[in-house]
Amino acid sequence: GCPKDDFQEELVIRPLHSGDIYASFQFRTLWETDFMRGNKVSHYRLFPKSLGQVISKFSVRELHISFTQGYWRTMQWGQPFLPSPPGAELWVWFQDSVTDVDGTWKELTNVLSGIFCASLNFIDSTNTVQPSASFKPLGIGNVTDHRFLRYATLPREIVCTENLTPWKKLLPCGSKAGLAVLLKSEKLFHSSFHSQAVHIRPVCQDWQCKTTSWELRQTLNVVFDLHTPGQGKLEWSLFKMFSRTLTEACPLASSSKIYIDITDDPQGEQFEVSPATHLLSQAMVLGDRRTFSVYDLTQQITFGTVRSLNLLIRWKSRDMLRPLLHAERYVAGYGLQTGEIHTLMYNNHPYRSFPVLLLDSVPWYLRLYIHTLTVTSKGKDNKPSYIHYQPSKDRVRPHLLEMLVQLPPNSVTEVTVQFERALLKWTEYTPDPNHGFYVGSSVISSLVPSIVAMDTNSTREQPLFSSFFPCKEESSYFMRVYTEPLLVNLPTPDFSMPYNVICLTCTVVAVGYGSLYNLLTRSFQIEEPSPGLAKRIANIIRKMRGVPPL
Amino acid sequence: MAAPLTLLLLVAVTVRAALYRSSLADLISERVEVVSPLTAWKRVVEGLALLDLGVSPYSGDVFHETPLIIYLFHFLVDYAEITFMLADVITAVALYLSVKDYNKQVFRKQKYALEADRYPLDCLELIRSPKEMQYIPLKVAMFYLLNPFTILSCVAKSTCGLNNAVIALFVLSTIKGNVLLSAIFLSLATYQSIYPLTLCAAALLYLLQRQYIPVNLRRFSFWWFVAQYAFMYLGSLFVIVGLSFFLLGSWDFLPSVYGFILSVPDLTPNIGLFWYFFAEMFEHFRLFFLCVFQINVFFYTVPLSIKLKEHPVFLIFMQLAVISIFKSYPTVGDIALYMAFLPVWSHLHRFLRNIFLVSCVLLACSALFPVLWHLWIYAGSANSNFYYAITLLFNVAQILLVSDYFYAFLRREHHLSHGLYLKRKDGSEATLVLK
Numbered sequence: 001g002c003p004k005d006d007f008q009e010e011l012v013i014r015p016l017h018s019g020d021i022y023a024s025f026q027f028r029t030l031w032e033t034d035f036m037r038g039n040k041v042s043h044y045r046l047f048p049k050s051l052g053q054v055i056s057k058f059s060v061r062e063l064h065i066s067f068t069q070g071y072w073r074t075m076q077w078g079q080p081f082l083p084s085p086p087g088a089e090l091w092v093w094f095q096d097s098v099t100d101v102d103g104t105w106k107e108l109t110n111v112l113s114g115i116f117c118a119s120l121n122f123i124d125s126t127n128t129v130q131p132s133a134s135f136k137p138l139g140i141g142n143v144t145d146h147r148f149l150r151y152a153t154l155p156r157e158i159v160c161t162e163n164l165t166p167w168k169k170l171l172p173c174g175s176k177a178g179l180a181v182l183l184k185s186e187k188l189f190h191s192s193f194h195s196q197a198v199h200i201r202p203v204c205q206d207w208q209c210k211t212t213s214w215e216l217r218q219t220l221n222v223v224f225d226l227h228t229p230g231q232g233k234l235e236w237s238l239f240k241m242f243s244r245t246l247t248e249a250c251p252l253a254s255s256s257k258i259y260i261d262i263t264d265d266p267q268g269e270q271f272e273v274s275p276a277t278h279l280l281s282q283a284m285v286l287g288d289r290r291t292f293s294v295y296d297l298t299q300q301i302t303f304g305t306v307r308s309l310n311l312l313i314r315w316k317s318r319d320m321l322r323p324l325l326h327a328e329r330y331v332a333g334y335g336l337q338t339g340e341i342h343t344l345m346y347n348n349h350p351y352r353s354f355p356v357l358l359l360d361s362v363p364w365y366l367r368l369y370i371h372t373l374t375v376t377s378k379g380k381d382n383k384p385s386y387i388h389y390q391p392s393k394d395r396v397r398p399h400l401l402e403m404l405v406q407l408p409p410n411s412v413t414e415v416t417v418q419f420e421r422a423l424l425k426w427t428e429y430t431p432d433p434n435h436g437f438y439v440g441s442s443v444i445s446s447l448v449p450s451i452v453a454m455d456t457n458s459t460r461e462q463p464l465f466s467s468f469f470p471c472k473e474e475s476s477y478f479m480r481v482y483t484e485p486l487l488v489n490l491p492t493p494d495f496s497m498p499y500n501v502i503c504l505t506c507t508v509v510a511v512g513y514g515s516l517y518n519l520l521t522r523s524f525q526i527e528e529p530s531p532g533l534a535k536r537i538a539n540i541i542r543k544m545r546g547v548p549p550l
Numbered sequence: 551m552a553a554p555l556t557l558l559l560l561v562a563v564t565v566r567a568a569l570y571r572s573s574l575a576d577l578i579s580e581r582v583e584v585v586s587p588l589t590a591w592k593r594v595v596e597g598l599a600l601l602d603l604g605v606s607p608y609s610g611d612v613f614h615e616t617p618l619i620i621y622l623f624h625f626l627v628d629y630a631e632i633t634f635m636l637a638d639v640i641t642a643v644a645l646y647l648s649v650k651d652y653n654k655q656v657f658r659k660q661k662y663a664l665e666a667d668r669y670p671l672d673c674l675e676l677i678r679s680p681k682e683m684q685y686i687p688l689k690v691a692m693f694y695l696l697n698p699f700t701i702l703s704c705v706a707k708s709t710c711g712l713n714n715a716v717i718a719l720f721v722l723s724t725i726k727g728n729v730l731l732s733a734i735f736l737s738l739a740t741y742q743s744i745y746p747l748t749l750c751a752a753a754l755l756y757l758l759q760r761q762y763i764p765v766n767l768r769r770f771s772f773w774w775f776v777a778q779y780a781f782m783y784l785g786s787l788f789v790i791v792g793l794s795f796f797l798l799g800s801w802d803f804l805p806s807v808y809g810f811i812l813s814v815p816d817l818t819p820n821i822g823l824f825w826y827f828f829a830e831m832f833e834h835f836r837l838f839f840l841c842v843f844q845i846n847v848f849f850y851t852v853p854l855s856i857k858l859k860e861h862p863v864f865l866i867f868m869q870l871a872v873i874s875i876f877k878s879y880p881t882v883g884d885i886a887l888y889m890a891f892l893p894v895w896s897h898l899h900r901f902l903r904n905i906f907l908v909s910c911v912l913l914a915c916s917a918l919f920p921v922l923w924h925l926w927i928y929a930g931s932a933n934s935n936f937y938y939a940i941t942l943l944f945n946v947a948q949i950l951l952v953s954d955y956f957y958a959f960l961r962r963e964h965h966l967s968h969g970l971y972l973k974r975k976d977g978s979e980a981t982l983v984l985k
Binding site for chain 2: 334335336337338364367369370371387389390391392393394395399422423424425426427491492493494497498501502504505508509511512513515516518519520522523524525526527
């Protein structure tokens, strides 16, 4: 029969302690098919055809692409379910049957650029790296040769409606039914943080992993600012956030749910949710057991008599919390000659230390000096146990620095490295050179100790938001933190003067040539002075008369 | 002569040691006029650190020194200051000894020419006496050691000092007449930066003159000597390059060192003409102008050798000056080397025309370089054109200095053969022009 496919959609709403609200949409399509087989797949139902063709044509094993506007403020908002750096980020694991990975990568970025209407064609060898340890596959597979992995970021990429529209078109119900009707661009882009992503990977269908299916997850994370709508009242509703309410689930979805995080307020003292629901669910997410109120959109009673669902969350009081792992990055130094990149990593666990993998990809025009790398924790030197450094080559590839650092409990670890700014050719500057050049976010990946035991059985029925990162151990969960991108100024030449410079420099060379030529080819002679003008005219007249000259 | 020289060496070493211990050392080692991407000490340390990390220093674009430097500093990195001070001392002593020997030969030739009555009667005041030539070697050593450019270069631990030492040893061995050592030191100098290749012609002319082999293209003895020298030079060059290959096990250093010097990919500002020119070059013409600028350094060799075949030491001075001005990444250390030779031609100063102007311009430009760099990079109130203008002026001043000395040298030679006080046909005083 037909290969089995399944579509699930969910929305998680988490009120944040700063008063902002975090909404995370996940749309997952599971399809038991084999793109790598000889005979091409031709009948697509729930899985979008454009992505299926991308997978089979470019022999992709895993693809992760995200477009983010804004920076996730970990200190105020806690940890996101799915972290992403500002700008565009793309990382791909290719199958080991690919012979020319760089050529396939170039074609893939151009095709994805067309699919998502983004300028991913700016991804080239100068901002692509092959991390050796930080981006292990998130799906199943037995190839871990990092020659088949490519990672690139474009921190300058701006996300707008043109990127949202093709993303929405990939959904089975489009934006016509189900949770996707809430995705209206006027409200979504009027937010503090907005990130849309597509993740494709092969997963196991059952416990023994006898069959594998392809999983496509489309995620959209958005944080709405408390103060933006101008009301100032600590009250959120679906209508206020998205200017729409829900009327039905997507008919093609096997599950369509809304989860509201009420862990911090089980008794309803801090905020109240209406319409009330009796469905409760508990899930292990980010190392913590959280409780959620569940609204099942496949049940007709959820919509009530008005046949539309507008969830309302009203705050009564506030509190603050501290995330376990969080990082900052900034550029120190003054002037346009040198500088220093400082990355600070905070471990807020009271007694446990854990290792983190720091990945830094710095463009070639900021020349890093690796002998100035210092890692200090609590004022003392903290030597990393694994350093993988690939120096940059001018105009070909960026620096790649990956380190495994052990963060002591309740401490700040500071990583500093000095760099020198290069002067580029005048054609290599962007049209706004004094804006500066972007350095992509650092990626910090780590296994953070969890407060409660995690469930390692990944095939059990779980909400989508807690099943993204595979869980291998019970005592820790995987977390990825992105730092801020940096904006660095480079010294600029004068762009209005190419012709003048060429002329002046050639003049100096000609002065050298001319002096030496004169001295080499001429010899000293006694100068016979030429007579004055009057005498010369007199001589001419005398010659005409036939008389000897003066 | 040993005592004043020792005193001079002590003073020089003291000045350098004092500056090493002060806070100025870090500041000086960052100055772009003193260090270039080829010679910076920071990059040597970076290359050694990359080697410790297990990555080849030539896999990136930060390290452009030759493998022998890696090998040398692998053992000497803790004694780097002493190494650079020793290099300066070796250069000064080598220049001292070579100028002393050269002066002896000049005086001897002059004596023979006087006895043979080859000089016209009125140019007796141009004849040099041993008394005036006595202090010249000491002055040469002083000009090198106490030149602020040399001191800055040493305190910054720029490997230009090592290059200067090798070239000075080459000059010493050439003037002493030792053909093998001359070839070996020249090949070491060429191995470090390609441009000393042009000194081959000067060395050949000098050694031929010293062995009384006439420079006649039809004679076998001339070609036999040239072949011998070329064999020794190329042989030692191949041995050194082969040794470098075995040191790191790959040929990566060839594009990283020589490809870098010739193709100028790094546009870090320096005191030369290349950086801004190629920063503003239209991409279409880049290769053409790169070839033009590189040929510019090499093609003065043949005309200068033909004109100065009787005076190979002056030819060495001219070649060193041309290399220092027109090379792709010049620093003040290169300038210090050819300026050290100026006391040898101190008898020419009556024929120098522009020396006051040139020295004022050089002093002013040396003072303005750091000022305009600060205004561009740190204060942000000037732009790159200011620094570029001073670069142009500095190079024009150097070119005028060199051509002025060349003019004075040729003029003195002319006077020595035609007489000092020249008269016109009607008996009145004549003026000499170049026609």
